Amino acid sequence: xxxxxxxRLLAAGGGVAAAAALATACGSNTGRGxxxxxxxxxxxxxxxxxxxVERAVKRYAxxxxxxSVSVQxxxxxxxxxxxxxxxxxxxxxxxxxxxxLLDQIQGGQVVDLTAEVEPVKDDFNQAVLAPKIWQxxxxxxxxxxxxxxxxxxxxxxxxxxxxxxxxxxxLVDAAKKLTTKKAKGLFLGNDGGVGVLGGTPLFxxxxxxxxxxxxxxxxxxxxxxxxxxxxQLYADKSLLLGAPTDWSDPAAFIQGLTAMQWSGLxxxxxxxxxxxxxxxxxxxxxxxxxxxxxxPVGAYGSAVSARSKRKAEAKAYAKWLWVxxxxxxxxxxxxxxxxxxxRISLAKKAKELREGAAADAVRFATxxxxxxxxxxxxxxxxxYQDALSRIIKDGANPESELKTVVRKANAELxxxxxx
Amino acid sequence: MTGVTxxxxxxxxxxxxxxxxxxxxxxxxxxxxxRLLGPQRRNLWFWAFVGPFAIGLGLFTYVPLVWSVYLSFFxxxxxxxxxxxxxxxxxNYASMLTDDAFLGSLGTFLLFTVFIVPATYALSLALALMVxxxxxxxxxxxxxxxxxxxxxxxxxxxxxxxSIFNGVRFGLANTVLGWFGADQTAWLxxxxxxxxxxxxxxxxxxxxxxxxxxxxLAGLQRISPQLYEAAxxxxxxxxxxxxxxxxxxxxxxxxxxxxxxxxxxxxxxxDEFYNLLSDARGYPPYARPPLVYLYYTALxxxxxxxxxSAGAVILALIIAVATVVQARWFGLGRKED
Numbered sequence: 001x002x003x004x005x006x007x008r009l010l011a012a013g014g015g016v017a018a019a020a021a022l023a024t025a026c027g028s029n030t031g032r033g034x035x036x037x038x039x040x041x042x043x044x045x046x047x048x049x050x051x052x053v054e055r056a057v058k059r060y061a062x063x064x065x066x067x068s069v070s071v072q073x074x075x076x077x078x079x080x081x082x083x084x085x086x087x088x089x090x091x092x093x094x095x096x097x098x099x100x101l102l103d104q105i106q107g108g109q110v111v112d113l114t115a116e117v118e119p120v121k122d123d124f125n126q127a128v129l130a131p132k133i134w135q136x137x138x139x140x141x142x143x144x145x146x147x148x149x150x151x152x153x154x155x156x157x158x159x160x161x162x163x164x165x166x167x168x169x170x171l172v173d174a175a176k177k178l179t180t181k182k183a184k185g186l187f188l189g190n191d192g193g194v195g196v197l198g199g200t201p202l203f204x205x206x207x208x209x210x211x212x213x214x215x216x217x218x219x220x221x222x223x224x225x226x227x228x229x230x231x232q233l234y235a236d237k238s239l240l241l242g243a244p245t246d247w248s249d250p251a252a253f254i255q256g257l258t259a260m261q262w263s264g265l266x267x268x269x270x271x272x273x274x275x276x277x278x279x280x281x282x283x284x285x286x287x288x289x290x291x292x293x294x295x296p297v298g299a300y301g302s303a304v305s306a307r308s309k310r311k312a313e314a315k316a317y318a319k320w321l322w323v324x325x326x327x328x329x330x331x332x333x334x335x336x337x338x339x340x341x342x343r344i345s346l347a348k349k350a351k352e353l354r355e356g357a358a359a360d361a362v363r364f365a366t367x368x369x370x371x372x373x374x375x376x377x378x379x380x381x382x383x384y385q386d387a388l389s390r391i392i393k394d395g396a397n398p399e400s401e402l403k404t405v406v407r408k409a410n411a412e413l414x415x416x417x418x419x
Numbered sequence: 420m421t422g423v424t425x426x427x428x429x430x431x432x433x434x435x436x437x438x439x440x441x442x443x444x445x446x447x448x449x450x451x452x453x454r455l456l457g458p459q460r461r462n463l464w465f466w467a468f469v470g471p472f473a474i475g476l477g478l479f480t481y482v483p484l485v486w487s488v489y490l491s492f493f494x495x496x497x498x499x500x501x502x503x504x505x506x507x508x509x510x511n512y513a514s515m516l517t518d519d520a521f522l523g524s525l526g527t528f529l530l531f532t533v534f535i536v537p538a539t540y541a542l543s544l545a546l547a548l549m550v551x552x553x554x555x556x557x558x559x560x561x562x563x564x565x566x567x568x569x570x571x572x573x574x575x576x577x578x579x580x581x582s583i584f585n586g587v588r589f590g591l592a593n594t595v596l597g598w599f600g601a602d603q604t605a606w607l608x609x610x611x612x613x614x615x616x617x618x619x620x621x622x623x624x625x626x627x628x629x630x631x632x633x634x635x636l637a638g639l640q641r642i643s644p645q646l647y648e649a650a651x652x653x654x655x656x657x658x659x660x661x662x663x664x665x666x667x668x669x670x671x672x673x674x675x676x677x678x679x680x681x682x683x684x685x686x687x688x689x690d691e692f693y694n695l696l697s698d699a700r701g702y703p704p705y706a707r708p709p710l711v712y713l714y715y716t717a718l719x720x721x722x723x724x725x726x727x728s729a730g731a732v733i734l735a736l737i738i739a740v741a742t743v744v745q746a747r748w749f750g751l752g753r754k755e756d
Contacts, residue, residue, distance in 0.1 A: 083722050087499050103722060107497035182588065190586065190608055195700025241605030242586015246698055257587055378721040386520060386704035393610040393705075404519075
């Protein structure tokens, strides 16, 4: 009846507590071994899903002979971890960041890397380099290009008598025809595309988030018309919602829960392995007379913390790894996951990107790629996503919803230009 | 230094009630150190036991609290130590109070409270009444209903999201509906009708009903059997009449405690909302309680710590006022008769 006696329970409890203490100790380890007095540089990466990346980046770091570099592999919410760490002295010296964001640059959290990148500036893909530039200075070195695109199952489209959609209207029709009792036509993420689509439909309508003139780029009736069509997809019940995995994972597509899925280029090897040749890729189809196909591209940037006590060494190391050592950049982009190298010269050399769906993807990225501009702030993105959610799911009026976002974006532009 | 007081202490130890002997007079005034230590070094021990807690409370609760009030007057993007030129006065408060998303989140949270508090109250009371009537296996059912309390909100939310209420045909809820020929429903992604509330409310009900059932059981067992006998003699029928006139009024103290705890818990709602509805790209604009909204504003990629702090101060004030009003209304702390 006693089951576990008291002593054993206490012992087990003690063990758990000790393990927890240990875990906490690991969590606060900043890799500097004595609170910032060591001679080394600390470098942070977020946790990549592909096997082998961690070993690879540690190998690159070990090959650097001017300073000892300790690499930290950070699982969990990486953006939030770096944001918090950059407020203190315990943060990294060199780190990769989904940015840097305008507020991080204006807040003086990252250092200017113009001198490091300048000699090879033209060799970087200009679409992904542009958001790293503020007031003529470069604040982050693009590492690799990520992109998103539309995957479709050739056999399912053929059975339903549907051609690969070239316009948004065709996409709406195709998704409706492909929806059956067992599977849906299109998967844009469990939230109906609110999170992942972002500015993509606006670019497909020939508009932009922030135009080149520095003004809001979607204050236009075409924006409301295009977003209304995404609502149509939802209202037709053609969208897969509530799948066990989200848009970034190709599982729903591979399992046949959906005939088409919006996902990342990183999913391509997995899809190819599972489906062989029974799939194709498309950009987000164009909409309206002024429209053009669009695919979002972006790059994690390597940045140097302004709080670093070894800024010069850290900058030298970032330059060594992400500017000078092209063989490592190529290895990092292509040997593990599936990315396009950020350097044009490397992308041209890559065999893996020359045939089949991968070649199509690279072509889309070159011809139709757009990156979110630096002036599109997080507050803008939140307001836009909220509006998009209400348009898609609640059937709210796109025009009035977009007016609210335009107002917010104008206020944000005012704010960041004041600084 | 220890001479006189040592003797005095000895006296105190030996003769209970002889503390007056330490008072200046007979033995002379004790030294400052001795007075600081207190009789039987009580002050020392007081601080030895209370000190670590007080320091922790100050360091991790009050300092951040005051700091966040301070930050709320600054345009503190990506910084916790803003400079003087970033001072914006009450601007953060003004923009928070005119922010539709924040006001909407207050509405969400009110709606949630209005629903979850009575629902949990009724369910846990019903469970307690049923378990209390059992003649055998009472301990078993008590444990079974209490067990979910030990489950973490995060784990429960993940189970609800991924296996019970996922949107595809092989989710548990959709499988059951499928037997009756219904279409699959995307529980968490549909806003019309707002099925996500069903998921959010059931996970919390499942998690917390057992705990409040135990409180009600304790309350029920305190009711004297004589009251029921007297009521029976007076002709009260067992069932509703007895419950209405004996059981329910006798549970008043328990009910007040339960409702207060429920409201406070609802105020702090975060875990299940965040784990059910957030994804890598953010959080939908519906079912977004204030804590989740502020979490994204201040600690997300936004890093707008000034605005987030202003929101937190507003929320804290609302909670303080609500708690005071509630305590007054229920007569908390008033002597029971």
